[in-house]
Amino acid sequence: MKVIVTENYQEMSQKAAEIIIGIVKNNPNAILGLATGSSPIGTYQNMIKDHKENGTSYKSVKTVNLDEYVGLTADHDQSYAYFMRTNLFDSIDIDLANTNLPCGSAPDAKAECDRYNALLATMQQDVQVLGLGSNGHIGFNEPGTPLDSVTHLVDLTENTIKDNSRLFASIDEVPRQALSMGIKNIMQAKSIVMVVSGKNKAQAVKGMVQGEITTELPASVLQLHPFVTVICDKDAASLL
Ligand code: F6R
Secondary structure: OEEEEEOOHHHHHHHHHHHHHHHHHHOOOOEEEEOOOOOOHHHHHHHHHHHHHHOOOOOOOEEEEOEEEOOOOOOOOOOHHHHHHHHOHHHOOOOHHHEEOOOOOOOOHHHHHHHHHHHHHOOOOOEEEEOOOOOOOEOOEOOOOOOOOOOEEEEOOHHHHHHHHHHOOOHHHOOOEEEEOOHHHHHOOOOEEEEEOOHHHHHHHHHHHHOOOOOOOHHHHHHHOOOEEEEEEOOOOOOO
16 A cells, blocks of 8 residues: 655645546546545546646546435435536546446435446446545445445445535435445455545544554555555644
8 A cells, every 4th residue: 555645635636636647648448436525526626627738538438436325316416426527527528428326316226236236347447536434434335344345225324424414504414325336346446546634534544554454444455455545635644
């Protein structure tokens, strides 16, 4: 696991974007595994800037996202589908037909997970972008999730509901469930880039990098992946 400590969020975002842009330039048909949340927003902004200034093209790129809230349709402004369009897809030349997320409003969650797993079996991510939950989750794989898990229906923990409530009008509006790639789906990526910022992530970063590999801290399993780059700002790295 390679750990890069940056001065701040901006530098973290720039470094992560450079890696992803490099992969796309090298392989215009690259498959990008993407994440939502506050952590990758700056990364996506840097990718958009580079697309506009340098013309890096996403025309043949395909994407698979980590997760989606259950019960929200793709046009709901808190859905991750909406997040991806507004924070990245609408500002680059990607074909929306090449972008994939679990469908949070599918009537049969189990069937939707099966569909997503079948899709992922045909789409090995050249790079998987990750954020880190303050409880050590990756995707919505909460503590206790088996390391061989695939896309599944998740009951979000109180901790995650509280963390994510900052983006909703009130905590009552935060969905209680999500569909998430499993840890096995994440680990199939050829490479992984994680972006982490802020003091509230410092304990999880320490456990992930220096602690034992345990399902109690799902991100610790990344120690077993051969090509992981963790890019964290000084605050997130403060306990290392
Ligand atoms: C998002 C995701 C989550 C977040 C994590 C950190 O698609 O899968 O694991 O990456 O909860 O969220 P932020 O970046 O908002 O602190």
